[in-house]
Amino acid sequence: MxxxxxxxxxxxxxxxxxxxxxxxxxxxxxxxxxxxxxxxxxxxxxxxxxxxxxxxxxxxxxxxxxxxxxxxxxxxxxxxxxxxxxxxxxxxxxxxxxxxxxxxxxxxxxxxxxxxxxxxxxxxxxxxxxxxxxxxxxxxxxxxxxxxxxxxxxxxxxxxxxxxxxxxxxxxxxxxxxxxxxxxxxxxxxxxxxxxxxxxxxxxxxxxxxxxxxxxxxxxxxxxxxxxxxxxxxxxxxxxxxxxxxxxxxxxxxxxxxxxxxxxxxxxxxxxxxxxxxxxxxxSVETAPAVTITTPAVTETPAAQGKTLVVSATAYSRHEAGLSNFTATGIDLSVNPMVIAVDPSVIPLGSLVSVPGYGIAIAGDTGGAIVGNKIDLHMEDLNAALSFGRQTLTITILQ
Structure with a gap:
């Protein structure tokens, strides 16, 4: 038995x-x-x-x-x-x-x-x-x-x-x-x-x-x-x-x-x-708790408007104290330094922007002070960023 x-x-x-x-x-x-x-x-x-x-x-x-x-x-x-x-x-x-x-x-x-x-x-x-x-x-x-x-x-x-x-x-x-x-x-x-x-x-x-x-x-x-x-x-x-x-x-x-x-x-x-x-x-078999994974949202990149815009421009560098190598959209500035911070409601993130005296850059960063017709140019040279000051420029959002 x-x-x-x-x-x-x-x-x-x-x-x-x-x-x-x-x-x-x-x-x-x-x-x-x-x-x-x-x-x-x-x-x-x-x-x-x-x-x-x-x-x-x-x-x-x-x-x-x-x-x-x-x-x-x-x-x-x-x-x-x-x-x-x-x-x-x-x-x-x-x-x-x-x-x-x-x-x-x-x-x-x-x-x-x-x-x-x-x-x-x-x-x-x-x-x-x-x-x-x-x-x-x-x-x-x-x-x-x-x-x-x-x-x-x-x-x-x-x-x-x-x-x-x-x-x-x-x-x-x-x-x-x-x-x-x-x-x-x-x-x-x-x-x-x-x-x-x-x-x-x-x-x-x-x-x-x-x-x-x-x-x-x-x-x-x-x-x-x-x-x-x-x-x-x-x-x-x-x-x-x-x-x-x-x-x-x-x-x-x-x-x-x-x-x-x-x-x-x-x-x-x-x-x-x-x-x-x-x-x-x-x-000993216990019910495993459900796995919850937070998925980051993907920002859709609107098409470039192909227009000129008068903006107030400042500059920053990833070498400044307290700043990271990565932008708000995840771009590594040590790999691609040609990035500008913009107000996404004015310049869509991901747009190509031609800036006089700077070149063609990606709108790939944001900032609390960057509101309206303001942009912030990333510069690899910290001294150049500090001496840039504030300038009024006419930029072009490329097609």
Missing amino acids: NHKKRIGKLMLAGLAASLTLSITQVQGSTLDTLTQEEKQTEAQIASVEVTIGETLASINLKQMGIDDLKAQITAAEESQIETRAAIEAQKEVIASRKEQLKTRLVALQTSDATTNQILMLLDSENFADFISRAYVVGQLQAADNEQIETAISEEEKLTALEEQLAEEIQTVKAAESRLKSESTALAAELTSLKGILSDNQTVLSQVKTEYADEAARLAAEEAQAKADAAAAAAKAAEEQQIAESSSAVAESASSTASASVQESAVASSATAPVSQITDSSVA
Whole structure:
């Protein structure tokens, strides 16, 4: 009889243990999968944020190159204007000298000056005097010719300089166009990266929600399974008690030799209290508390408005005492320092904003004092941030 009771208790303990083990294995496998997926998504988000920082740095570097080329074009065009004015002035000098020479030649042909020059030569005292006077006349004529030749040479030099300036302007403009194309391509890539980042953040939020739901569901299933196991154990104990009672009655009927003794035994057996099953493996099963996981909300990034805005700008640095490397939206400033703090009701978080003298940055932080048309520029250089002061700027919220 005792042997059968022990077997029944072992069967009940085995049933409860198998149910608990099965639930624990399913729960651990499912939650481990969701945890792994969450870690992978967070790693992808970190990688995309690094790429966004590098892309922003490239865009700002190319913008600096474009600004430098624009300055070169402006200087070359101003030089070209000055050269053209000099060419026009030189042309006037040449025309004036040609007109003077023409007037002089006509006067020589229509007056007695030529005869006078010949008489001056004929009146020479000797041949040496003749040569000297002829040399003087030749020098006067050569001086006129030299002046005209010099003026023409200067004009040719200025013309060549103008052509050179025109070529330089074309070269610089071509370089500017190339940089603009590269900058546009990088801006498109940046927009794509922002989309990927937003998608990853959405996936992360969904994974965390699924984790919370799955944990709650598994906890409920585990509680229900334990309740079912307890009910099954109670039912098995009841059936075992009935079987034991039936066995006792059969043994009493088969013992005709000692009827009185058997009747007493049957009565004793009938009035004896039913044995309670106290299997430690069943009694130790407790209902696990439901797991509650708080899922952070994901901020949807509105589309950029593509408009200009006059703002009051200040600056800060992550190196200031008491400040963290991470912004209100989770951006790591040590990885991507090009971030500005904004009022989200004025400039949507996640927007790309072009700030004069600073570059293109992400609206990725907030602040208690940043209300309305105010922004706070993050600077890696603490001294630069402290010396920035407060400035009024016209910024552009990019498309």
